[in-house]
Amino acid sequence: MLSQLGDDAKLLAGGQSLIPLMKLRFANPAHLIDLNFIAGTSYIHNANSALRFGPLTRHAEIENSDIPARIPILYDCAAGIADVQVRNRGTIGGSLAEADPSGDWAVVLSTLATQVRCLGKNGERTVHLKDFIQDAYTTALAHDELVSEVVVDIPAKGSGGAYLAFKRAAPVYPTASAAVQLTMDGNVCKDAAIALGCVGLTAIKAKDAEAALRGRPISERTLSAVAEAARAAADPQSDMRGSADYKRTLVGALVRRAITIAVRRARGEHVEVSHLYA
Numbered sequence: 460m461l462s463q464l465g466d467d468a469k470l471l472a473g474g475q476s477l478i479p480l481m482k483l484r485f486a487n488p489a490h491l492i493d494l495n496f497i498a499g500t501s502y503i504h505n506a507n508s509a510l511r512f513g514p515l516t517r518h519a520e521i522e523n524s525d526i527p528a529r530i531p532i533l534y535d536c537a538a539g540i541a542d543v544q545v546r547n548r549g550t551i552g553g554s555l556a557e558a559d560p561s562g563d564w565a566v567v568l569s570t571l572a573t574q575v576r577c578l579g580k581n582g583e584r585t586v587h588l589k590d591f592i593q594d595a596y597t598t599a600l601a602h603d604e605l606v607s608e609v610v611v612d613i614p615a616k617g618s619g620g621a622y623l624a625f626k627r628a629a630p631v632y633p634t635a636s637a638a639v640q641l642t643m644d645g646n647v648c649k650d651a652a653i654a655l656g657c658v659g660l661t662a663i664k665a666k667d668a669e670a671a672l673r674g675r676p677i678s679e680r681t682l683s684a685v686a687e688a689a690r691a692a693a694d695p696q697s698d699m700r701g702s703a704d705y706k707r708t709l710v711g712a713l714v715r716r717a718i719t720i721a722v723r724r725a726r727g728e729h730v731e732v733s734h735l736y737a
């Protein structure tokens with residue numbers, strides 16, 4: 460239908476980004492193709508060391524599945540998105556396809572090995588998440604392609620992660636956020652992935668911060684160096700949510716806290732967290 464109807468057609472998933480944009484007249488598609496009528500597009504499968512999410516899998520389904528026990532950072536993300544109404548409708552596929560700079564999924568999934576399967580008239584292809592989101596509101600999808608599955612590798616044993624966002628209220632996007640996924644060997648961090656949200660046009664992979672953590676013992680000195688590198692990696696804009704300086708400081712503090720929680724989870728501790736509210 461996408462290729463038949465051309466550029467004037469848009470896919471409708473949960474409608475939690477598209478419908479508000481249509482109400483504001485920022486989007487005005489001539490045709491809506493409702494994916495909700497396609498059976499079998501909402502699922503979470505666990506097979507071959509990977510989790511496979513159907514494109515129409517709602518945030519609430521992920522929040523309420525038993526997946527969090529395996530990868531708690533996914534629970535942090537799903538459970539922290541807006542409010543119950545948005546989580547009951549919004550989908551993981553729609554969130555990645557929208558590529559909103561403030562969206563949570565892209566930040567969290569970029570700390571995990573994530574691939575996006577894209578289906579079009581000419582077949583299916585697999586795109587790494589880092590290549591899928593190209594800019595704010597811009598993805599590698601062709602007009603006649605859709606996200607058909609999101610595949611996330613299950614992290615190695617001894618891994619833990621945490622996602623923390625700072626928000627003014629639950630049903631709004633974060634002011635800044637930080638996702639940390641690491642693998643521990645005793646007190647030494649063997650591997651680390653750190654991503655920052657809402658402080659750039661896309662999720663920012665804080666590579667210098669990751670390097671400051673990898674191979675180091677978890678100490679006050681390491682945490683300070685990682686937080687400093689995260690602050691330097693951020694590229695925020697001043698807006699109604701805060702000044703650029705404020706957001707930079709915030710993101711350093713969030714990274715520091717997220718590491719502390721991720722380390723405890725990597726050691727097998729059950730740690731419940733929620734986002735922080737102003």
Ligand SMILES: Cc1cc2nc3c(=O)[nH]c(=O)nc-3n(C[C@H](O)[C@H](O)[C@H](O)COP(=O)(O)OP(=O)(O)OC[C@H]3O[C@@H](n4cnc5c(N)ncnc54)[C@H](O)[C@@H]3O)c2cc1C
Nearest residue numbers: 470472473474475476477549550552553554556562563606
């Ligand atoms: C009040 C409010 C607060 C919110 N707060 C947050 C928040 O804090 N954090 C957060 O991450 N999100 C937030 N959201 C957004 C929410 O998570 C959306 O669910 C998500 O961004 C889009 O998913 P959707 O399924 O609703 O997509 P839709 O709105 O249906 O579609 C979004 C776009 O993606 C396209 N699309 C949808 N599915 C596919 C597919 N399978 N393949 C290709 N293209 C597709 C559509 O054509 C459209 O262009 C909020 C939304 C609202 C209304």
